[in-house]
Amino acid sequence: MSIVEVNELRKSYGGKAVVDGVTFAVEEGEIFGILGPNGAGKTTTVECVEGLRTADAGTVRVAGLDPARDRRELTRLLGVQLQESELQARLTVREALELYAALYPKPAAWRPLADRLGLGELLGKPFGKLSGGQKQRLFIALALIGNPRIVVFDELTTALDPRARRDTWEMVEDIRASGVTILLVTHFMAEAQRLCDRVAVIDRGRVVALDTPDGLISRSASPTVISLRPSEPLPDAELAALPGATSVAERDGRLTIHGTDETVNAVITLLARSRITARELRVVDTTLDDAFLGLTEQSGLTEQSDPAEQPEVPAP
Numbered sequence: 001m002s003i004v005e006v007n008e009l010r011k012s013y014g015g016k017a018v019v020d021g022v023t024f025a026v027e028e029g030e031i032f033g034i035l036g037p038n039g040a041g042k043t044t045t046v047e048c049v050e051g052l053r054t055a056d057a058g059t060v061r062v063a064g065l066d067p068a069r070d071r072r073e074l075t076r077l078l079g080v081q082l083q084e085s086e087l088q089a090r091l092t093v094r095e096a097l098e099l100y101a102a103l104y105p106k107p108a109a110w111r112p113l114a115d116r117l118g119l120g121e122l123l124g125k126p127f128g129k130l131s132g133g134q135k136q137r138l139f140i141a142l143a144l145i146g147n148p149r150i151v152v153f154d155e156l157t158t159a160l161d162p163r164a165r166r167d168t169w170e171m172v173e174d175i176r177a178s179g180v181t182i183l184l185v186t187h188f189m190a191e192a193q194r195l196c197d198r199v200a201v202i203d204r205g206r207v208v209a210l211d212t213p214d215g216l217i218s219r220s221a222s223p224t225v226i227s228l229r230p231s232e233p234l235p236d237a238e239l240a241a242l243p244g245a246t247s248v249a250e251r252d253g254r255l256t257i258h259g260t261d262e263t264v265n266a267v268i269t270l271l272a273r274s275r276i277t278a279r280e281l282r283v284v285d286t287t288l289d290d291a292f293l294g295l296t297e298q299s300g301l302t303e304q305s306d307p308a309e310q311p312e313v314p315a316p
């Protein structure tokens with residue numbers, strides 16, 4: 001049995017469907033990513049999994065529990081990453097850890113947890129004086145303090161610099177290695193590619209693809225990008241006839257061709273046949289970024305949420 005099962009989940013605000021029949025299942029021990037443009041319905045979906053919002057229709061099961069009905073039991077096995085505003089600026093790291101540990105029947109020992117997350121030196125520091133990365137580490141610790149089987153991270157690394165982000169990724173991998181299942185909402189393709197075993201791409205409230213990161217990339221119409229500076233221009237007719245090519249562009253003497261392995265072979269054959277040499281020849285795989293853009297009809301607009309209906313804070 002999957003540890004998280006979401007089936008035909010639906011949620012509307014003001015008559016507008018923001019989650020429109022979402023279905024996925026998360027296996028125990030995996031890092032499962034939820035990826036999608038702004039306003040796609042990712043947070044609403046995971047808040048239904050966390051029991052913070054009630055779905056209009058569909059079913060959610062977390063280790064067999066219904067989050068809307070069995071919230072008390074759920075909080076013992078599901079760790080939720082808190083939002084920044086939920087902690088008082090003057091609360092120290094130690095106080096936050098002690099306070100949250102006291103809420104659970106079988107909490108993790110907070111001191112080793114703090115050490116593991118690099119918070120050991122910061123115990124006396126007030127929350128308001130922590131850096132973005134330090135706050136994020138504290139949120140991870142608080143999500144883990146109840147010894148959860150599953151943890152949900154929503155935009156965990158959005159505010160972090162590249163180094164802090166990489167450190168956080170290592171922590172997430174350690175958490176998984178300790179046997180915890182992770183549901184990860186992210187905007188970062190590199191994050192999904194590095195961490196996730198499988199990814200559900202959500203667009204306009206629907207799952208438009210569900211696969212491993214590599215699987216999503218290979219579904220892309222042009223999984224390979226070839227770029228080169230030919231010693232002489234290549235004939236247009238030959239470029240137009242390249243098998244598998246989805247686009248050919250030339251800028252400042254550099255040709256960029258999106259295509260497949262077949263296109264790469266054809267370009268090499270064409271160069272040899274025309275006795276044209278290629279400088280700065282690069283062949284790279286399409287990234288998850290490109291696959292994502294192909295899968296979603298991104299509007300580039302961030303929709304505003306209505307503060308009228310805010311999720312409740314869970315009470316363990």
Ligand SMILES: Nc1ncnc2c1ncn2[C@@H]1O[C@H](COP(=O)(O)OP(=O)(O)OP(=O)(O)O)[C@@H](O)[C@H]1O
Nearest residue numbers: 013018038039040041042043044303304305306309
């Ligand atoms: N409480 C609410 N009341 C009304 N509309 C809401 C509410 N919460 C979310 N929405 C709307 O539902 C849609 C989906 O929001 P949601 O936060 O689930 O998307 P998201 O994919 O997590 O977006 P982002 O990546 O921007 O965080 C958006 O259009 C948002 O404005």
